[in-house]
Amino acid sequence: MNRIGKASRREGAKNTKPEKKKETNPKSKIQNPKLDDWLEIGKIVAPQGLAGEMRVYPNTDFPERFEVPGKRWLLRPGDMEPQPIELVAGRYIEAKNLYVIKLAGVENRNQVEELRGCKIMVPESDRPQLAEDEFYVPDLLGLEVFLQASGELVGKVVDIIPAGNDLLEVELDPTFAPDKKQKTVLIPFVEAIAPVVDIPARRIEVTPPPGLLEI
Structure with missing residues (x-):
């Protein structure tokens, strides 16, 4: 994760862009409020x-x-609430971009097979402390983006794209580009271009170099 300028940190939001799915069951719209935290x-x-x-x-x-032993929570498919578990050990497999972990009480392959598809959870209140100019991805999504010089609304953040410097994918406001077919623009998430990120106010101010927003 880039730490030059600003950086986004992923936690609990695998797909930052909403997935488009056909609604076939009205009950699928009902979310479990017990998992909000x-x-x-x-x-x-x-x-x-x-x-x-x-x-x-x-x-x-x-x-x-996954590398520091301690209490975690396991959410089985179909369950409404996660149950406490104990992480015994874990290590990162870089070539596969995954972790190999050991949970207390799980001693063989058959027991693991029973856990396939289970989600590992933590309380939202247990978010790690971020460094200055680091932000959680979910906190950035939906923020409105303004030109700092004029106050003009550019659009809103719809995705964060990991790169050498993270990129803000911004859905353009119709008033910013009313006659253009392009719907989004990528803005480097660095101090020089996005100097103001105000999470409580739900806004980002940008100072784009010439040509960045030409569409």
């Missing part, structure tokens, strides 16, 4: 060997979530 940090995807280790696809930029 929880963050998904990973999903168990497969066993690792025969001794009860498991592979987890991470949904967080904080390695301590």
